[in-house]
Amino acid sequence: MGAFLACDWGTTHLRAWVVEAGGAVRAGRTFPLGVARLQPGEAPTRLRDEVRPALGAEALPAVLCGMIGSNLGWIQVPYLDCPVDAAGFAAAMHPAPDSEPPAWIAPGLRGPGPTAAPEVLRGEETQVFGWLAQDPARTIGTRLLCLPGTHAKWVLVEDGAVVRFVTAMTGELFEVLSRHSVLRNDASVDDWQAFAAGVEAAGDGGGLAARLFSARSRVVGAGAPAAETASYLSGLLIGAEIASVPRLLNAAAPGPIALIGEPSLCGWYSKAIEQVGLTALTYDGGEAVLAGLIALNAYRIA
């Protein structure tokens, strides 16, 4: 396998690593070049003039995943329909136009969702394929993965293939409610006890619009400190997600839920998952996406 430039190019940031021929990572860096901050058509020049020189990667082929493959990015790479495994996914990578040295852009995935609309994702699949590549035993049997974030993704994997997934807008609901609603708060989630009360209040996850009001009524109707609101609200939203989303996937967790993401956020998810009697194992999202890009590159040149 050859040396290459691995890029997780998302909405807000671009994370890039130089991977040597033997698989060792020589350098890695995050750039404030998310596709939401780019002018149309700007992606190739930013990669060539800023990212490559900063990492000494002027001559390397590149593999890119994430929103860079959307209509906001470099070129729109169509969604692949589930089920999809890593080999099939790698084969659908699209050569980037106007790139020398060459770059390949990963597609997104599309699958059936809990409504008539399809589910879509772009970028998280590479974390999933990376997590699978980190331990080949994971490609056997059924696995339930949760990738927390602004739009949390729950992914069901069977024998190494993504068969379906669901997106929960938990992080974004927390943001907009914390900033713009009657549940306004300082967004600092730091109180384990209030968080646990929120998870408890989530119940079976039904009636969320009603359960949410308890974040207000516990303060005005029962004297709870307003300073607890961020932690309680976070627990309520995460608790409702955990209680209801696996059901939407028709996925009884066959073993521990694999939590892949930012370690501190995964810690809160892990706490909530344990509180409802399930188990979780946590994996670093950055390491997973890098492993995924390395796996895609290996398939590309195989």
Next chain:
Amino acid sequence: MGAFLACDWGTTHLRAWVVEAGGAVRAGRTFPLGVARLQPGEAPTRLRDEVRPALGAEALPAVLCGMIGSNLGWIQVPYLDCPVDAAGFAAAMHPAPDSEPPAWIAPGLRGPGPTAAPEVLRGEETQVFGWLAQDPARTIGTRLLCLPGTHAKWVLVEDGAVVRFVTAMTGELFEVLSRHSVLRNDASVDDWQAFAAGVEAAGDGGGLAARLFSARSRVVGAGAPAAETASYLSGLLIGAEIASVPRLLNAAAPGPIALIGEPSLCGWYSKAIEQVGLTALTYDGGEAVLAGLIALNAYRIA
């Protein structure tokens, strides 16, 4: 019964009516004097110097309901615990300090909710008591009422008493998601077909954070027009409320759901209720609160 000044004094507006001794309404007017717009301590002078002269009501006693009885209003009148009927509610009205002629401020209600936190409301109870007063037959048996709005209230009434209620933050969720999230839209709900698709997508109301994402994925993953997003999102949120909130109240609708509120919003609720196989009857919220204030005044001087 004597002539009086009836005031529904809420967060954003004050609606006032002069009611003659025989019960006829002589004048009515809305003032931009909601408690959220008042300086602390300002309520009595605004009532005396602006509202009373505008309606020729300088000499009348007044009955006030709504957020004017909260800590943002004139004086904080404690919540009454359910069950509460109209007579008990009227007896708990609080004489307003520093008011000549006299004014009485209604309390709010508190009851058990779907979480460990109590449920609270302030103002909607007067619409409920007004609706009951409009037809004494309504005080017999079990009734399920829905008052749509920023914070929709679902109220269970047994033999004329409010026994419990639930608040759904449906209107506020629509607002903050339409303005500040990836589901950003022009907030014009005008497409019956997209609305109905949203109601359908709400399913049993569980997994709301996941179902919400379909408002995005149907556009990016299935080519639905972005212009439908407001209507679809409204249907999804209202559909989820209707599917899940009555269950939180342990209330199988014993007959038609009584929808009390702004006629156009009630029209959308009515459409969604019919779509899921239930029935609703719609009543004007302004008429209901006025009838409630008249009933409270009658109890006061009885």
